[in-house]
Structures are given as structure tokens and as C-alpha cells.
Amino acid sequence: MATMKDVARLSGASISTVSRVINKSGYVNKETEDRVLAAIKKLNYSPNHAARSLLSGETQTIGLILPDITNPFFPAIARAIEDTAQKDKYNVIFCNSDNDILKVSKHFKSLKEKSVDGIIIAGEIKQNHIHEFIEDNLPLVMIDVNTDSIPVSSVRTDNRFGGKLATDHLIEQGYTRIAHIRGPLDSSSAEDRYKGFKDSLEQHHINYDPTLIQIGDFRIESGYNAMLRLLALSDRPDAVFVSNDLMALGAMEAASEANLHIPTQVGIIGYDDIPLTKVVNPKLSTIQQPIYELGIRATEFLLKTIGKNKGDNHYFTEVMKPLLIVRETTTREKR
Amino acid sequence: MATMKDVARLSGASISTVSRVINKSGYVNKETEDRVLAAIKKLNYSPNHAARSLLSGETQTIGLILPDITNPFFPAIARAIEDTAQKDKYNVIFCNSDNDILKVSKHFKSLKEKSVDGIIIAGEIKQNHIHEFIEDNLPLVMIDVNTDSIPVSSVRTDNRFGGKLATDHLIEQGYTRIAHIRGPLDSSSAEDRYKGFKDSLEQHHINYDPTLIQIGDFRIESGYNAMLRLLALSDRPDAVFVSNDLMALGAMEAASEANLHIPTQVGIIGYDDIPLTKVVNPKLSTIQQPIYELGIRATEFLLKTIGKNKGDNHYFTEVMKPLLIVRETTTREKR
DNA sequence: CTGAAAGCGCTTACAG
DNA sequence: CTGAAAGCGCTTACAG
Numbered sequence: 084m085a086t087m088k089d090v091a092r093l094s095g096a097s098i099s100t101v102s103r104v105i106n107k108s109g110y111v112n113k114e115t116e117d118r119v120l121a122a123i124k125k126l127n128y129s130p131n132h133a134a135r136s137l138l139s140g141e142t143q144t145i146g147l148i149l150p151d152i153t154n155p156f157f158p159a160i161a162r163a164i165e166d167t168a169q170k171d172k173y174n175v176i177f178c179n180s181d182n183d184i185l186k187v188s189k190h191f192k193s194l195k196e197k198s199v200d201g202i203i204i205a206g207e208i209k210q211n212h213i214h215e216f217i218e219d220n221l222p223l224v225m226i227d228v229n230t231d232s233i234p235v236s237s238v239r240t241d242n243r244f245g246g247k248l249a250t251d252h253l254i255e256q257g258y259t260r261i262a263h264i265r266g267p268l269d270s271s272s273a274e275d276r277y278k279g280f281k282d283s284l285e286q287h288h289i290n291y292d293p294t295l296i297q298i299g300d301f302r303i304e305s306g307y308n309a310m311l312r313l314l315a316l317s318d319r320p321d322a323v324f325v326s327n328d329l330m331a332l333g334a335m336e337a338a339s340e341a342n343l344h345i346p347t348q349v350g351i352i353g354y355d356d357i358p359l360t361k362v363v364n365p366k367l368s369t370i371q372q373p374i375y376e377l378g379i380r381a382t383e384f385l386l387k388t389i390g391k392n393k394g395d396n397h398y399f400t401e402v403m404k405p406l407l408i409v410r411e412t413t414t415r416e417k418r
Numbered sequence: 419m420a421t422m423k424d425v426a427r428l429s430g431a432s433i434s435t436v437s438r439v440i441n442k443s444g445y446v447n448k449e450t451e452d453r454v455l456a457a458i459k460k461l462n463y464s465p466n467h468a469a470r471s472l473l474s475g476e477t478q479t480i481g482l483i484l485p486d487i488t489n490p491f492f493p494a495i496a497r498a499i500e501d502t503a504q505k506d507k508y509n510v511i512f513c514n515s516d517n518d519i520l521k522v523s524k525h526f527k528s529l530k531e532k533s534v535d536g537i538i539i540a541g542e543i544k545q546n547h548i549h550e551f552i553e554d555n556l557p558l559v560m561i562d563v564n565t566d567s568i569p570v571s572s573v574r575t576d577n578r579f580g581g582k583l584a585t586d587h588l589i590e591q592g593y594t595r596i597a598h599i600r601g602p603l604d605s606s607s608a609e610d611r612y613k614g615f616k617d618s619l620e621q622h623h624i625n626y627d628p629t630l631i632q633i634g635d636f637r638i639e640s641g642y643n644a645m646l647r648l649l650a651l652s653d654r655p656d657a658v659f660v661s662n663d664l665m666a667l668g669a670m671e672a673a674s675e676a677n678l679h680i681p682t683q684v685g686i687i688g689y690d691d692i693p694l695t696k697v698v699n700p701k702l703s704t705i706q707q708p709i710y711e712l713g714i715r716a717t718e719f720l721l722k723t724i725g726k727n728k729g730d731n732h733y734f735t736e737v738m739k740p741l742l743i744v745r746e747t748t749t750r751e752k753r
Numbered sequence: 754c755t756g757a758a759a760g761c762g763c764t765t766a767c768a769g
Numbered sequence: 770c771t772g773a774a775a776g777c778g779c780t781t782a783c784a785g
Binding site for chain 4: 096097098099100103109110111112115134136137138139140
Binding site for chain 2: 778
């Protein structure tokens with residue numbers, strides 16, 4: 084690889100001058116500039132990124148820690164982040180955490196050592212762990228985590244409102260015994276959706292029955308198993324609000340195997356609106372999160388924070404509204 | 419951030435000695451070592467990656483260029499690559515190319531400027547473009563591209579064999595008029611699967627009917643549209659081998675809308691075995707590619723190449739065998 | 754076993 | 770408008 088020294092030698096200019104034409108900083112005689120440009124071209128020179136980083140402390144790279152790229156919720160997030168970062172010439176390093184806080188910490192540390200300019204974390208992170216990350220003063224944005232009481236940038240949807248939306252819809256469709264398969268206790272999103280579920284029951288004066296609440300881990304099998312438990316109840320539910328689409332798919336499978344017709348015998352609504360919802364049969368009703376927009380906004384916040392002076396404690400938060408998407412798994416004829 | 423200088427000062431040792439204990443290179447007195455270690459801990463020192471890269475020319479980072487992470491085929495590849503890279507302390511920067519050769523080139527150049535130690539490219543790349551990339555002498559591995567006549571490392575499955583496998587299966591199930599929805603003309607995988615399709619027909623002495631061949635772009639809509647065209651034929655097919663699962667899903671949708679029962683009235687088999695195949699109803703028969711293993715092996719090859727001396731023209735190729743997975747869309751009772 | 758010095762490829766004042 | 774010099778934070782011979 085050619086260096087600036089080579090370019091300087093070939094063009095007859097000094098290294099400083101070469102630097103000036105490359106960075107378009109300071110005055111350079113037009114003819115000198117042309118000679119330098121010609122030399123750059125001839126040598127196929129391109130600047131050494133590591134050397135620049137050493138000086139500037141910046142790498143034009145951001146880190147992305149997400150639970151698992153093979154979970155259908157995350158590719159759209161990752162894509163949005165990469166698209167948005169690319170526009171500002173940032174690259175993104177991605178890491179999978181499997182929602183294991185140890186792995187999150189490990190990746191965070193490793194990214195910090197690589198001097199990434201900022202980090203985006205998606206997934207279930209408990210509040211006390213978030214504090215651990217903000218101590219480092221590295222620009223940080225959390226996706227889909229309720230950070231209400233923590234000074235950190237974040238982007239998420241209003242999960243409580245979404246949970247209510249889903250449950251309201253089931254009630255309006257005439258379902259009367261409504262169960263909920265919630266996500267992990269660690270997850271603030273799962274917690275908020277669960278709260279929305281209770282809000283709706285309360286508003287409609289429906290008794291809250293704890294036996295109708297099952298806990299899953301946001302993966303398909305756990306939805307299947309939770310549904311099995313619900314169907315084993317003596318007084319089983321006629322509808323269930325499932326805290327994410329993946330588990331809802333599992334629940335649908337369990338219902339089908341029990342020969343229960345969806346939506347007439349049991350209604351099911353999910354959460355997220357991942358692409359899968361449209362290809363299953365019947366198509367899954369769900370609460371839509373603006374997944375791609377979540378990723379865009381998170382990246383915008385991160386880049387804005389990177390732009391600010393360090394030590395400046397600005398942070399940004401946005402809570403987006405989710406949307407009810409009625410498809411086939413809940414459209415029972417009204418009685 | 420603390421530097422080695424700070425550590426040296428605090429521990430009373432020289433910078434050279436500090437470097438020795440950090441890199442465990444050369445002899446260091448046990449007591450000196452302990453003092454240095456203590457200082458490192460106290461200052462929460464971690465080495466500056468950019469400075470190291472400047473010296474070594476290595477970044478412990480690899481680039482991954484894939485068409486689109488939101489295409490369900492690629493998350494598993496990306497995950498496998500990240501998992502494997504992580505084991506050797508490599509990070510991966512990922513970029514989406516949308517199968518646009520201009521974007522591939524752009525990303526390739528940008529990754530090269532960031533001094534990544536190697537690059538993995540997945541997707542449809544024409545042979546003449548591959549030459550462009552190997553000129554740079556940067557360690558490179560291609561995934562799912564037929565590179566038979568090109569000196570470059572690659573990992574793929576035997577697509578021609580897979581295409582034959584799929585078509586043989588349809589014939590064995592008693593289907594007699596078999597169509598093929600192929601992938602783009604640019605794609606060597608699509609071409610090879612198409613060849614396998616023809617191999618099978620030939621072996622079974624079935625006439626090749628060009629009207630039964632439609633071209634898609636590997637995306638769901640194109641499968642839908644291609645199927646529509648096939649169904650509009652006066653003498654329409656009773657089965658179709660679709661060149662990937664996503665298009666097969668589109669084809670299934672078109673068949674359903676035409677009120678054709680799958681698999682009795684029309685059989686459909688896909689290719690890839692993405693997770694979606696198991697959640698659709700009926701479940702999609704397909705040809706399984708070992709997607710995760712593809713990613714592992716590609717990364718292993720890349721890291722091996724990085725380990726070798728530059729200029730050393732070793733390259734590695736592996737062709738894996740695909741597997742027939744019979745599910746519900748092709749299991750017609752034999753006549 | 755340890756330290757001083759050179760150098761990786763750049764940018765940034767500073768002087769002219 | 771241009772060049773010499775210092776320095777970013779490290780590693781690597783080299784000398785002791």
C-alpha cells in the first residue's frame with residue numbers, strides 16, 4: 084500500500100501539502116494540487132484509517148449489540164441501522180448477545196477497546212445493568228427498553244398502549260375469556276405489554292384471572308408450551324394476547340394440534356408485525372411496531388450524540404405509537 | 419483513557435516493560451510484573467486498538483457483504499460468521515448490497531480502506547466482477563457462488579445436484595407436468611439449480627417444455643407473479659420446483675388464491691430450508707442447504723487465509739451436499 | 754531482566 | 770501558499 088510519503092515523493096510536494104489536498108484543508112496552489120492528485124491516482128493511494136484514528140480518536144464505526152440476528156424482529160432493525168449509518172460514512176460491527184448479560188458486557192467491552200464511536204444495544208437489559216454501560220460515557224442508544232428513569236438515549240414504542248390496543252380488540256371481537264402469554268420478567272417491554280393487558284381488562288370491568296397468565300421467553304417453542312398449558316385449563320380461554328409474534332406462532336401451532344379452529348374457537352393476536360405474520364395461515368393479527376423506523380431513529384440519535392462534545396450529557400428519547408393490524412386470527416363474527 | 423505512559427509512570431516501570439507484560443513477550447521480573455498489573459487495574463487501562471493496528475497492519479475485523487439481512491436466508495449466515503469470528507477475537511462489519519454490483523464495489527472499497535483483514539461476500543456476483551475483487555490480494559471468501567474457474571476461496575452447496583434432487587422427488591410423487599421458477603440469470607446458483615432440473619427431466623425421459631420455465635428474482639413477489647403466469651397457461655403444470663423458498667411461498671399464495679389445493683392439485687418444492695418453511699401451512703417441502711455450516715466454513719477459510727503470508731496464493735473451496743426435506747406441499751398419494 | 758530510541762502513517766500547529 | 774517538526778499510542782529491535 085502506498086503511503087503519503089510515496090505520494091509526496093512522486094509529486095514533489097511535502098507530506099503536509101499532500102495532507103492538505105487530501106483533506107481540502109488550507110490553501111494549496113492549483114498546480115501543486117493537480118500534481119498531488121495525479122500522484123495519488125497513479126499510486127492508487129488511499130489513506131491509512133488506523134493512523135487517522137490514532138490522531139482523531141474516532142473510527143467512523145459504531146457497534147450494534149442485539150440478541151440474535153436470526154430472530155425475525157432484528158434483521159429489519161439491523162438493516163435500518165446499517166442504512167442510516169452508511170449515509171454518514173459509518174460502518175457497523177454487529178454482535179449477538181442471546182440476551183445474556185455476560186455476553187452483552189463482553190461485547191460492550193470489546194467494542195469499546197476497538198474504539199467504536201458509539202454503541203446501540205437492543206434487547207432485554209435490566210436497569211441496573213444499563214447503569215454499568217452509561218458510566219463509560221461512550222455514546223449509547225438503547226432500543227426497545229423502557230429507560231424512563233435513566234439518563235440514556237433510547238427509542239421504543241409505547242408497549243403499554245400496544246398491550247391495551249391488542250386486548251381491547253379481542254374484547255370488541257366478542258371474546259370473553261382472555262389469556263395473556265407474556266415475555267420474560269426481565270424485559271421491560273414484556274412488562275409494559277402486560278400492564279396494557281390489565282389496563283384493558285380493568286377498563287372493560289373484566290376480572291383479572293391470574294391462571295390465564297403464562298410466561299414465555301419470546302421464542303416460538305415457549306409460545307407453543309404456554310398455549311399447551313392454557314389449553315389444559317378446565318375453564319380454558321377463548322382468546323389470547325401473545326406478547327410477541329414468534330410466540331404467537333407457537334401458540335397457533337398448539338391450537339391447531341388441539342383441533343381448535345382459529346379464530347372461531349380461539350382468537351390469537353401477537354405483537355411486532357414481523358414479516359412472518361403475513362405468510363402463516365390464517366394470517367396473524369398483531370400490533371405493529373415501526374421496526375425499521377426504530378432503527379433509523381436510534382442511529383440518528385447515536386450520530387447526534389457522537390457529534391456533540393464529550394462530557395456533554397445530552398440524551399434523546401422517543402416513544403413511537405404502535406398500530407393495531409387486524410388480519411385473520413381474531414376476526415370472529417360478532418355474536 | 420489511560421495510556422501506556424500513565425501505566426509506566428504509576429508502576430515505575432518503562433513503557434517497554436509495560437508493553438512486555440501486556441503482550442507476555444520477553445522476560446519480566448515477577449515483582450515488576452505485579453506492579454504493572456496493579457497499575458493497569460487501577461487506571462482501568464486498555465490498549466489503544468488504533469495504535470496497535472497502525473503497527474501491525476491488522477485490525478482483527480472482517481467485512482461481510484451480503485445482499486440483504488432482511489432476506490431470511492442471510493441471518494443464519496451472518497450469525498454463523500459472527501459466532502465463528504468471535505472465537506478468534508475478530509469482529510465483523512456487515513453491509514447490505516441489495517445484489518447491486520455498484521454497492522458491492524463501494525462497500526468493498528470502504529472496507530479495504532478501513533483495513534479489514536478479510537472480506538466475505540455472499541450473493542449473486544458475476545464472474546468478471548469477482549476478478550475485480552481478487553486483484554486486491556485481500557483475503558476473500560465467496561459464499562454460494564460457483565467459482566469453479568476462478569482462483570478464489572468459496573463455500574457453496576452443490577446446486578445442480580440439489581435441483582435434480584427436487585425434481586426427482588416431484589417425479590417420484592407422480593407429478594407429470596413439472597414447471598420451474600428459476601432465480602435471476604446473473605446467479606450461478608439459480609443457473610445450477612436449473613441445470614439440475616433439466617438433468618432430472620432428461621434422466622426420466624420427460625420432454626423439456628420451455629413454456630414451463632419462469633424467471634424470478636428470489637423475492638416473494640416474483641414467485642407469486644411467476645406462478646400466476648404458469649397458472650394462466652392453457653396446459654398448466656401440476657407441480658413446480660421453485661429455486662428458493664421465498665419465491666415458493668409466493669407461488670403457494672398464488673395457488674391458494676386460484677383455489678388449487680396443495681399438494682393434490684399442484685405440488686410445490688422450494689430450496690434453502692429457511693425457518694419459514696415450517697410455519698407455513700401446508701409446510702413446504704424443500705432442499706436443505708446447511709446454511710449455518712456454510713457461514714462457519716467460510717469464516718474458517720477466511721481466517722486461515724489471513725493467517726497465511728500475504729502473496730501466498732492459497733485458496734480453499736468446499737462444496738456441500740444439499741438434502742431433500744419432504745414436508746407437506748409435495749406428498750401426494752401415489753397413483 | 755530492563756530502558757531509550759526509532760518508527761508505524763497520519764494531522765496539526767508553527768514558522769516562513 | 771508551503772515545509773519541518775512534534776506527536777497520537779503503541780511495538781520492536783538494540784544495547785546494556
